[in-house]
Amino acid sequence: MSIELVRHRFTVEEYHLIAGAGVFTEDDRVELIQGEVVEMTPIGTRHAACVDRLNEVLAERVRRQAIVRVQNPVRLGTHSEPQPDLVLLRRRADFYVAGHPTPEDILVLIEVAESSAEYDRDVKLPLYARHGVREVWLVDLARGMVEEHRVPSAAGYAQTRWIGRGEALAVEALPQLLVAVDEILGDD
Numbered sequence: 001m002s003i004e005l006v007r008h009r010f011t012v013e014e015y016h017l018i019a020g021a022g023v024f025t026e027d028d029r030v031e032l033i034q035g036e037v038v039e040m041t042p043i044g045t046r047h048a049a050c051v052d053r054l055n056e057v058l059a060e061r062v063r064r065q066a067i068v069r070v071q072n073p074v075r076l077g078t079h080s081e082p083q084p085d086l087v088l089l090r091r092r093a094d095f096y097v098a099g100h101p102t103p104e105d106i107l108v109l110i111e112v113a114e115s116s117a118e119y120d121r122d123v124k125l126p127l128y129a130r131h132g133v134r135e136v137w138l139v140d141l142a143r144g145m146v147e148e149h150r151v152p153s154a155a156g157y158a159q160t161r162w163i164g165r166g167e168a169l170a171v172e173a174l175p176q177l178l179v180a181v182d183e184i185l186g187d188d
Contacts, residue, residue, distance in 0.1 A: 007035075007036075008035075009034070009035025009036065009079050010032060010035050010036070010037065010079070011035070011078050011079060012032060012075060012078060012079065012080070012081050015032045015037065015081060018037075029042070029043075031073070031081060031082045031083045032079065032080055032081040032082070033080055033082060033123065033124070033127065034079055034080055034127065035079035035080075040083070041115060041116050041119075044114045044115070046114050046141050047085075047112050047113075047114040047141065049186060050112045050139060050141060050184065050185065050186065051070065051071070051085050051086060051112055053183065053184065053186055054085075054086050054110060054112070054139075054179075054184055055068060055070050055086060057179060057183050057184075058086065058088060058177075058179070061177055061179075062088060062174065062177060064091065065091065065174060066088045066089060066090065066091055066107055066174065067088070067089040067090075067091055067092070067095060067096075068086065068087075068088060068089075069086065069087045069088075069089055069096075069101070070085070070086055071083055071084075071085055071086075072087075072100075073100045074087060074100055074101050074102070074103075074105075074106065074109070075099065075100040075101065075102050076102070076103065076127060076128070076131040076133075077131055080127060080131070081100065082124060082127070084109045084110065084111055084124075085110055085111055085112045085139075086109075086110040086112075087101065087106055087107075087108070087109050087110070088106070088107040088108045088171060088173075088174070089101050089105050089106060089107065090104075090105050090106075090107060092105075103128075103131050103132045103133045103134070104132075106133050106134065106135075107134075107135070107171055107173040107174060108134075108135045108136070108137060108171045108172075108173070109128060109133050109135070109136045109137075110136070110137045110138075110139065111124060111136065111137070111138050111139070112139040112141065113138060113139065113140050113141060113142070114141045114142070115142075117138065117140045117142065117143075120138055121138065125138065125149060125156065125157065126156055128149075128152065129149070129152040129153060129154075129155075129156045129157050130152075130154055131152075132152050133152060134150065134152060134172065134173070135148070135149065135150050135171065135172050135173070136148075136149040136157070137149075137169065139184055139185075141185070144164065144165065144185060145162050145163060145164045145165075145181065146162075146163045146164075146169060146181055146184060147160060147161070147162055147163075148160070148161045148162075148163060148169055150172060163181050164181060165181050165182050165185065166181070166182070167180070167181050168180045168181065169181070
C-alpha cells in the first residue's frame with residue numbers, strides 16, 4: 001500500500017499572513033516559489049559586491065527613467081513571490097506602495113549567482129519565463145559571464161546569449177542603457 005503525500009501550496013496571501021504572524025523574522029532569508037517557502041542561500045562577499053556594483057551602475061544610468069529595486073519581492077501569480085537580486089522597474093510615483101511589482105512592471109530582472117546558478121537556471125528562470133518576465137540576466141560569478149534571457153514562454157526563454165568580459169549588454173526596454181560585463185564582475 002503506497003501513501004500519496006498531498007502538499008499544500010501556499011498562496012502569496014497565506015505567505016504574508018504566516019509572516020505577519022511572526023513565523024518568519026526579518027533575518028529569515030526565505031521566498032515563496034511555486035507555493036513552497038524556500039530558504040535562500042547565504043550571500044557571500046563576491047555576490048554582495050556584485051549586487052552593490054550593479055546597483056550603483058544602474059542607479060546612475062537610469063535616473064528617473066526607472067526604479068532600481070534591490071533584493072525585494074516581485075509578485076508572480078498566485079503562488080510565487082521571489083526576491084531577485086535586482087530589478088529595473090517601470091517608474092511609478094508611488095514606488096509600488098500599493099503592491100509588489102508584477103511581470104508587466106519589470107524591465108529587466110537580475111539574479112547574481114555565486115553558488116546558486118544551477119538552482120537559478122533550473123527553477124527560477126523557468127518560473128520567470130512562465131510568468132512573462134521579458135528579460136532576465138543571470139550573473140554567473142563562477143563562470144565569469146552574464147547570461148541574457150529574452151522572449152519568455154511557458155516552455156522557457158527562446159533567446160539566450162552568453163556575454164563575457166570585454167562585452168556589454170543593453171536592456172531591451174532601455175536600449176540606450178549599456179552595461180559592460182567588466183563593470184558587473186569587477187576585478188574578481
